[in-house]
Amino acid sequence: MSTGNDTRETWSTRLGFILAAVGSAVGLGNIWRFPFQVGQEGGAAFIVVYLAFVLVIGFPAMMVEFVVGRKTGLNTVGAIREFAGGAWTYLGSLFVFIGFVILAYYSVVGGWVLRYVLGSVTGGYVGTTGPEEAPVAQQYFGEIATGLDALAFHALFMLLVVVIVALGVKRGIELGVKIMVPAIALIFGVLAVYAFTLPGAAEAYSYYLSPDLDYLLANWQSIVPAAAGQGFFTLSLGMGVMITYASYLSEDENLGIDGATIVGFNTGISILTGLVVFPILFSAGVDPGEGGAGAIFVSVAQALGDIQFGWLLGVLFFGTVAIAALSSAISLIEVIVSYAIDELGVTRRRATVLIGSGIFLLGVPVTVDTDMVTLYDIFAAKILLVVGGILLVVLVAWRHADDAIAELGKGIDSFAGIDRVWLWTVRVPVLVVLVVSLALGILEFVSFLQGDFADFLASL
Template sequence: MNERSEFSNKIGFVLAAAGSAVGLGNIWRFPYLAAKYGGGLFVLIYIFFVLTFGFTIMMTEIVLGRKTRLSPIGAYKAINKKYSFIGIIAVVVAGLILPYYSVIGGWVIKYFVTFITGGYISATNDNFFIDFISSPVEPIIWQIIFVLMTAIVVLRGVKDGIEKANKVLMPTLIILTLGVGIYSMSLPGAIEGLKYYLIPDFSRFSIEGVLAALGQMFYSLSLSMGIMITYGSYLKQNDDIEKSVRQIEIFDSGIAILAGFMIVPAVFAFSGGNEQALSAGPGLMFITLPKVFHSMGLSTIVGSAFFLLVLLAAVTSAISLMEAVVSSLCDKYKIARNKAVALTTVFMIVMGVPSSLGNGIWSNFKILNLNFLDLMDFITNAVLMPIGALLTCIFIGFVVGTKVISDEVKLSSDFKKEKMFNIMIKYIAPIFIIAILLSSILSTFG
């Protein structure tokens, strides 16, 4: 059997994992949630969760990968035969997210191309976005381009593909984020937005906000979808896992907070302090922001830089999702990487079609009152991810015991936060995860 590929060093691993973590969630969800749930208060709660829960689950996943040197299904199975289904859930989540993530990735390419070719004026037209996403063919073409970009990197493997791409793309992303952020803060009226974004407003504390922070943390750190297990399986035996996790967390939270510096002041300045303008999701990114960029001048440069950075964030996340699926196929069915990449590519394109058409000609087709894209998002983020995380906590905390984790960590360094880890994984994390599960189901159907 071939020897398993490895990242060349810890930086290669940390950049790839951070590339996975930093994605659309950081840019279009974090700033909105922070603005909605009490500004700095939300940021503090979020960081607290990252350092405790996020730390615990991410450590677990990376350790499971490095210890077994297998992708998710095999990793759980190697630890205890009966539990490979937890790995299956993780890979299913990755497989279901991939197609619709690629549809959105395709939208981002379209906007980047529109801005860089100077067509931003049309992008500020109210119907531009809706007309585009509801048209039957064009979004699918952009989606296919996004899928192919992702597939080319994954095809080249761990060192020559994933590691190399992230080593170039992640620093570029940071520079672009800082550039757009500084520009946005220099706009008149930006200070008001900044205050609204960052000063803690304790009167807006709510349980709903706490659970939103927790849910965002799972999504943003790419937990519970087999990604960190897969990337962990390429980590060298002597690389310090605890330190790597800290660095990934700093990266991810840093970019999320900076995204707020880019978006909140600009939207505030543009809308005259209207909080409603800061809506979440596609509306903010594809409708409000193009208008904001247009209004502040330099739109070709700032708008193109912005959509390019979003594209980089999305591609590096999609690469990690695809790698989780591809490496599972390779491990489980013993097929070659190029075959697994080909299969996954076809699957992403075919499954992306209903996600795309659900915004247009198939919009009447609804399950649970959701269109296809929202349905996939709901099944993965609201249901399967928390279930997978809960099962992982129970599996490590009670079935096999936390020693499996600490022994592996200690092969390369001390385990400084071992006590906290043990308490979190056994008792605190499961209770909170059940709370997220209930709240996301209730809020969708309530």
């Protein structure tokens, strides 16, 4: 098999790759999506399943993507074609499509974040309209989440992404994440220490860190697909990102250590996010299960208005969320850009501009109604990502197991025994959990189409 094009860009350092992969994983999935998933799925009960999923399913699945990417040295479509060929090539095309769908609504949410950074400075979401009326935070979100405001900031967010990616792997992506990722960790660490001093912190920690096993057993059908979708979403799995990033690696890299570092850092940021968000919510008396996809924009913003120096905390919080959103978005669009460069012969700048424009257009419907965010999110995170993961596991662990083991062993000094453990973990537990999660995710998607989305269509 090919090792890729010798003229293709590579990471200048191993740290650059790890930070880029961490930057891909650490994003809105951790800071926007994770808190509202925890809130909707019972707090610590969800955390237990999520952590188990990341360790037992997410890490082995990440190695699957690393193997394909490094062995071929190609974009997702070219990598799958080189690795297996035939009808399997369509799997690479599926990854490109997934990137389009996710980034289309991700960019709109990224635009919300930029708008909230501005709102934190001006105090636009602080206060109430009257003693018997809704908080300003709720009205503020309603005003900026859709319409021309949402469209404009969606365009601004995509413009920032396009500029960074157009500069290339080393000067754009790698340089950007070397600044972004440490900034995220530093600022959120400071915010977590501050949140510890808030009056509602003890209650928040109990909710967040003490699982209710009875609740977990009673609600596993909802929690399992949510944890699976969250795990794949936040680790950037099932969308070709890790295939693309690993394609820029040399053969002497230890994929196991790199993967463990990425998974550990990403999971730590998710947990750290909860240590910031939930004390803020509980201190302000806000129900953590409220708000859905708009949770951090309504609930957290409302809570910030009731905390001393809340505006400054808001600038730091939403500013960090904006950095994280950009770090993930550049990884998503790089999957599609690398395909255009390798397969279509388009220059990086031209590819980035054209693809960014297409993603912007696909995201326009999301600026019409916030229900579209939920529709896109369930379809992408709980169906498409899981389908991509299932097919890739079948391809690598069942059809090309010998090639996979040989590639994974490169750069690892002692690999005896570990290879078979990894292979059968991927073949059975990973595959079974993904299939069950897909079935439950499809049921949830159908239920949404028949319920909330049907009501939305009827209102048009």
